[in-house]
Amino acid sequence: xxxxxxxxxxxxxxLLALALAGCGTADREDDAGAVAERFHAALEDADGPAxxxxxxxxxxxxxxxxxxxxxADAILSLELPRAGTVADTRVYVTSAFTxxxxxxxxxxxxxPDGWSVSAAGCxxxxxxxxxxxxxxx
Amino acid sequence: xxxxxxxxxxxxxxxxxFLAALFGQAIAGxxxxxxxxxxxxxxxxxxxxxxxSSEFGSAVMENWQSEYLQxxxxxxxxxxxxxxxxxxxxxxxxxxRESDQAQKVGPHAHQNSPRxxxxxxxxxxxxxxxxxxxxxxxxxxTWLAQSxxxxxxxxxxxxxxxxxxxxxxxxxxxxxxxxxxxENWQSEFLAVGSMAILAVYLRxxxxxxxxPVGAPHGAxxxxx
Numbered sequence: 001x002x003x004x005x006x007x008x009x010x011x012x013x014x015l016l017a018l019a020l021a022g023c024g025t026a027d028r029e030d031d032a033g034a035v036a037e038r039f040h041a042a043l044e045d046a047d048g049p050a051x052x053x054x055x056x057x058x059x060x061x062x063x064x065x066x067x068x069x070x071x072a073d074a075i076l077s078l079e080l081p082r083a084g085t086v087a088d089t090r091v092y093v094t095s096a097f098t099x100x101x102x103x104x105x106x107x108x109x110x111x112p113d114g115w116s117v118s119a120a121g122c123x124x125x126x127x128x129x130x131x132x133x134x135x136x137x
Numbered sequence: 138x139x140x141x142x143x144x145x146x147x148x149x150x151x152x153x154x155f156l157a158a159l160f161g162q163a164i165a166g167x168x169x170x171x172x173x174x175x176x177x178x179x180x181x182x183x184x185x186x187x188x189x190s191s192e193f194g195s196a197v198m199e200n201w202q203s204e205y206l207q208x209x210x211x212x213x214x215x216x217x218x219x220x221x222x223x224x225x226x227x228x229x230x231x232x233x234r235e236s237d238q239a240q241k242v243g244p245h246a247h248q249n250s251p252r253x254x255x256x257x258x259x260x261x262x263x264x265x266x267x268x269x270x271x272x273x274x275x276x277x278x279t280w281l282a283q284s285x286x287x288x289x290x291x292x293x294x295x296x297x298x299x300x301x302x303x304x305x306x307x308x309x310x311x312x313x314x315x316x317x318x319x320e321n322w323q324s325e326f327l328a329v330g331s332m333a334i335l336a337v338y339l340r341x342x343x344x345x346x347x348x349p350v351g352a353p354h355g356a357x358x359x360x361x
Contacts (some may be wrong), residue, residue, distance in 0.1 A: 058178050093191055093291045094180055094295035107296055111180035119299055130299040137177070 025091045028110070032096035033089040036106045040084030048072030048080040058111055059137040078134050080121040093106040105131060159197070166196060179297065191289035195317075198283035203321035204274035211329055212269050221357050222337035224348045228358040230268050240265075280318075284309050287317060 002122040035054050042050035052060055060071045067074035083101040096108040096115060107119040121134030140181060142149060164186065169179040170171065170192055187193055211225075220226040239247045242265065245280035246255040252307055253264035263270070263310075308314055332346075337354055341347040348359045 001164060016262055090292070090302055092302060093293035094174075094182060095293045097296050097302060111179050122299060124301065128300070131301075133299060136299065 014133055029089040029092045029096070032073050032091055032108050032110070032115045033086040034087070035108060036086050036117065036120075037084060037100040037102075039106070039120065040081055040100070043076070043080055044082040046076055048076050051075045054117050056111075056116040056137060059116075059118050059135065062137055063135060075135075076120065080134055107131075107133075107136075159225060159262055162196070168191055177297070191286040191293070194286035195283060195290045198311045199317050202279035202283050202318075203325045205272055205279055206322065207325035207329055209269060209272040209276050211234055212272060219357070220337070222332050222335045222354050223357060224336050224346065224360050226357050231331055231358070242324050283317070284314060287314055 009077045036071050036073075037053035039051055042048075042054065053077055055063075055071065055075070063074050064071050067077070080098045081100055081102050084102055084104070084106075087101045088096050088099045091110075094110040096110070098106045098108065100106070103123075105118055105122045106122075107122065108115045109118045117135075119131075119133040119136035122131035122136070125132050139359065167182075167184045168188040170187055171180075174181045215226065218226075219232055221229060234240075237243050241247060241250055242254045242261060251264065253260045262339055284344060288303065288305050288308040291311070293307055295302050303311065336347055339347070340349050340350045340352075345360045348356060352359050
């Protein structure tokens with residue numbers, strides 16, 4: 001039988017895999033957390049356009065369809081936490097999850113232009129069940 | 138140069154096949170990831186970003202770990218376990234770690250034996266088991282890498298469904314982790330078992346993995 005992979009290549013790739021999954025996420029967590037904080041700060045300032053700037057395109061579009069008015073107006077009528085301070089952010093591949101000090105959580109997606117909020121004002125319902133969100137795509 | 142290539146052709150060809158297959162996996166995996174992302178309205182990613190993602194890392198590591206497990210077990214178990222008639226087995230009276238004389242170690246070492254085969258103590262113990270130690274370390278390392286990258290990939294899907302992510306310790310007890318692990322292990326065990334038994338009755342002329350074509354089915358431990 002023949003070894004398909006050189007030992008040196010295997011150990012390098014293994015270290016790389018560990019590094020990819022574990023390290024290098026701190027900056028991305030900061031970036032995702034900053035987007036969530038900007039989103040909630042805009043809500044506190046009643047700045048609908050700024051809040052919608054932080055929204056995922058699909059989420060904004062769904063909000064407009066459901067509310068039958070522009071995102072900037074509709075977003076302010078939702079019962080979302082104002083002035084959210086991020087307590088914890090976790091990033092996995094292109095998805096992130098932030099927990100706010102004031103309570104509730106946001107979900108974010110990462111696209112070519114960076115992070116955007118895909119769901120906000122989310123609270124857990126039951127173990128192993130999806131969160132219930134005030135705003136979601 | 139030509140002689141170097143000829144003398145090392147087996148390693149070189151497998152290295153090239155490995156790199157080509159890994160490249161192909163990256164291209165196909167990237168296309169598949171983006172197709173799925175688009176159909177779910179999720180963001181896509183560049184090829185460079187994809188090959189650095191847990192998504193790709195998990196797919197690669199779960200196969201690597203099972204290959205290294207296969208070789209680790211095969212090397213270790215063939216010390217004691219036998220298969221009558223198989224070129225993958227030792228002769229039937231050689232089961233076990235064998236004598237120092239048969240293994241050419243210590244006072245029985247030859248002049249050109251590796252240095253650590255000639256000495257006594259921890260160095261020789263390490264060298265006597267170095268193949269299993271290194272392959273076993275690669276297996277555990279790649280399995281750990283699979284668990285870490287797999288947890289990230291699993292949690293990305295959890296977040297897509299607006300569900301809580303799992304900690305690593307919860308992930309390694311999850312059905313998802315064990316399905317990804319065992320689906321690879323079973324194929325490796327099948328392949329090794331098939332090889333051990335089929336090589337009793339079937340031949341490949343010229344291959345050291347086969348007995349000589351004319352060797353009887355009952356002849357054990359012969360290589361062609």
